[in-house]
Amino acid sequence: MSAALAVQPPVQTRRTSLFERDLLYLFSYDADLEMRRDELGFVPGGLRVNITSKPNKTRMYHVARESSTLGFKAVEGTITSGIDRALIRNDNIGVLDVQLTMRTDDGALIYSEYRGLYPAGDRGYRRLISRQPLLGTELQPFKAPVYVTPRYQTDSPDYRWLTQYQCVGFGEVTVIKSDIRSVTFDIYALD
């Protein structure tokens, strides 16, 4: 149940139990980030980098290959454009600032923007900027978790259900020779 009337609000005391919570799986995507990388340079707090994904090379898909999600049509398609205006902070935290547009296989456009974090690990900042030693190899890429917080906007009646949710993404970034090469996410709605 989503709501209840409270005719007489109870005297408010500190809770001793947690609210119910759920993560509702929505879709996944794998982003190839080798399109373009612009290093803006050092700014107060860290290094700014703009990373652009290859257009139409990133698929949204359902991990379990199901055709519906939460009773609605599954989100399947491609990311037509995406950019991450990233800040690699000098306290070893990467901050994501992403805007992307998705086109579903049935032609709907869905826009998303989100912030996120990825812990670069101890001395991660120095290793990423100094490239000495290079982080990750082709045979043994460096992988790190990344977490994002997307919301979605669309006017498509088939996908408007997405817009009501605050979402989170659990992801993994792949770094080779200190370059972020790709990132993959599972996206969930908070409920």
Added chain:
Amino acid sequence: MNRSHFLSRQMQYLFSFDLDLGASRASTRKAAGLANQILPSDAALCPADSKNVVYHALDEAQVGGEPAITGQVAFAQDKIDFPPGRDFGEISGRLVIRTRDKALIESTYTGVLRARAFWPLVVRDYGGVADAQANADLPEVETKAQLTTHFETGSAKYRWLVERQCAGFGRVRLRGGEPTWASFDIYSLA
């Protein structure tokens, strides 16, 4: 080849907070007829003895080896947007936590209020220029709310919080579109 397995997903409970939004809140409503009705609030400086507390709901002293966060909400500023024709609200804001050992931690958050079939009750009589007394006669409606947040602090003891992307699950009570009380459980995504 797309993945056929889920990535690891875990959430670690961190702390909870309660916000009494009734007494110390001033609000402004835009006049009825505007397409996007916004309800900004004045920043609420919460008194030390307020009901705006931060606590561990299970009374544990540590969270994953780090000190639990307990104290009070010292400052809260929030905004609710009611997208026209939709059955949810969008929330955003900041709050400052003062821990029992006097550290200051700021949270910046965004999220949603959702009440599905009860949404008309949430925004009932939210016509912009409402009679305060009439509003007081409306029943309170409690909605589910979800938010994402991150933290900033200069405290060495709580520095670990800054490295976490967090999410919150909570409840918000509104009367005539005005929030009166909120409570959230905050989790770290891990």
